[in-house]
Amino acid sequence: MRPKRGNVLVALAAVMLFSFSCFCISRLTQTSNQLINCRNHILEFKEKMLLLKNKTERNRQELIKALSKIKYEMTQRKNTSVNLVEKKVNTLGKNETVSDTFEILKFFFPHLRKVGRIYPDVIFGKKRTGVSFALGISTVNRGNQSYLSQTLNSVVSRMSPSEEKDSVVIVSVADRNEDYLKYVVDMITKRFKRQLKSGSLEVISIPAFFYPNILPLTQSTEDSGKLESWRIKQVLDFCFLMLYAQPKAMYYLQLEDDIIAKKMYFTKITDFVHNGTSNNWFYIEFSILGFIGKLFKSEDLTDFVRFFLMFYKDKPIDLLLGDIFQVKMCDPGETPEKCAERNKHIRIRYKPSLFQHVGIQSSFPGREQYSKDIYY
Structure with missing residues (x-):
């Protein structure tokens, strides 16, 4: 009777060990998937940040061009006004x-x-x-x-x-x-x-x-x-x-x-x-x-x-x-x-x-x- 009881205990331990291993593997798989998702989110975020940076740079360049144009036009108007005022008469x-x-x-x-x-x-x-x-x-x-x-x-x-x-x-x-x-x-x-x-x-x-x-x-x-x-x-x-x-x-x-x-x-x-x-x-x-x-x-x-x-x-x-x-x-x-x-x-x-x-x-x-x- 004792050997039979020992076999049952061994079998029960094996089942518990197998169940625990399955549980661990499942958790590892879930964690891995989460890490993969997290990595994908990070990559997606980096891509959006890169796009935003490029867009910001384009906006900055356009703003610089616009400001340069405004400055040029103001200078031209000022010069025109001065030329009219300072026109020589005799x-x-x-x-x-x-x-x-x-x-x-x-x-x-x-x-x-x-x-x-x-x-x-x-x-x-x-x-x-x-x-x-x-x-x-x-x-x-x-x-x-x-x-x-x-x-x-x-x-x-x-x-x-x-x-x-x-x-x-x-x-x-x-x-x-x-x-x-x-x-x-x-x-x-x-x-x-x-x-x-x-x-x-x-x-x-x-x-x-x-x-x-x-x-x-x-x-x-x-x-x-x-x-x-x-x-x-x-x-x-x-x-x-x-x-x-x-x-x-x-x-x-x-x-x-x-x-x-x-x-x-x-x-x-x-x-x-x-x-x-x-x-x-x-x-x-x-x-x-x-x-x-x-x-x-x-x-x-x-x-x-x-x-x-x-x-x-x-x-x-x-x-x-x-x-x-x-x-x-x-x-x-x-x-x-x-x-x-x-x-x-x-x-x-x-x-x-x-x-x-x-x-x-x-x-x-x-x-x-x-x-x-x-x-x-």
């Missing part, structure tokens, strides 16, 4: 760059000394130079009323083709209201296409950084402070326009945006300047009103602007025009009578007046004006 018999005319502003306004280049924000036109006459019109928003279209139609339509070819009309938008600037540009492009195309008409916009910080650029109430700010800004607006126009022509005619011109006004001005008077004049008045119809020699404009900027806070520009005559043309100790006599020969008044003021709504909000030139 209007007054001496070489100078258009941008140089604005450099005197930095002497009077310290905040402009940090500005690299002072020039209008918007230039719409051909930037004509080398003509005999530049006609400047400064315009601002007058609310629901505008006389600019009527003024321009009167000024440009009463020139002959040859006179139009030898002149440039500059409209300076001296207003931060973008809607008004858009209105001016749209109106001019629709109604004065031929003049824009020929270069006889331009539109510029004065940059906001030009004005000193002490000067409010918007007026909402008609009190003394607001009125004073409006007058100060008007002087600065005219100065900027005069500097822009100076290198373009031999003579500069100051107009406003609410006037009309007489028929053949340009012919009469040209004849009077060339034939009706000597060249020894300070300025010529073709209207007795304010700053309308005042003709200057372009070579003298810088002196006028310097004087206006010294006293721009003190008086309106038409009164400063009288003061500069007293300072420059009257000798110390000279009697008023003698100075007044010289005044007749160098501060000339043309009659009848060639321009009439037609605006009623003032550029100062809420004010109306009915001034008329009695000699028109």
Whole structure:
């Protein structure tokens, strides 16, 4: 019986050993499969990472190309802009760059000394130079009323083709209201296409950084402070326009945006300047009103602007025009009578007046004006 029992124990041990071996082999097989799957996942992950790396490199190269293209285009635009600004002119018999005319502003306004280049924000036109006459019109928003279209139609339509070819009309938008600037540009492009195309008409916009910080650029109430700010800004607006126009022509005619011109006004001005008077004049008045119809020699404009900027806070520009005559043309100790006599020969008044003021709504909000030139 004992051998038989021993055989059973041996058989049982063999079965257990076999079962354990099968179990171990099964676990090893399962672990091996897991390791193979893990290896496959690792390989797949490495392949995706390689693809992502390649894609990232391609994106980086494309980004570098795009940035290089943008940089190139910006450089080209900058060079084009500089070339336009620095274009040489020889209007007054001496070489100078258009941008140089604005450099005197930095002497009077310290905040402009940090500005690299002072020039209008918007230039719409051909930037004509080398003509005999530049006609400047400064315009601002007058609310629901505008006389600019009527003024321009009167000024440009009463020139002959040859006179139009030898002149440039500059409209300076001296207003931060973008809607008004858009209105001016749209109106001019629709109604004065031929003049824009020929270069006889331009539109510029004065940059906001030009004005000193002490000067409010918007007026909402008609009190003394607001009125004073409006007058100060008007002087600065005219100065900027005069500097822009100076290198373009031999003579500069100051107009406003609410006037009309007489028929053949340009012919009469040209004849009077060339034939009706000597060249020894300070300025010529073709209207007795304010700053309308005042003709200057372009070579003298810088002196006028310097004087206006010294006293721009003190008086309106038409009164400063009288003061500069007293300072420059009257000798110390000279009697008023003698100075007044010289005044007749160098501060000339043309009659009848060639321009009439037609605006009623003032550029100062809420004010109306009915001034008329009695000699028109």
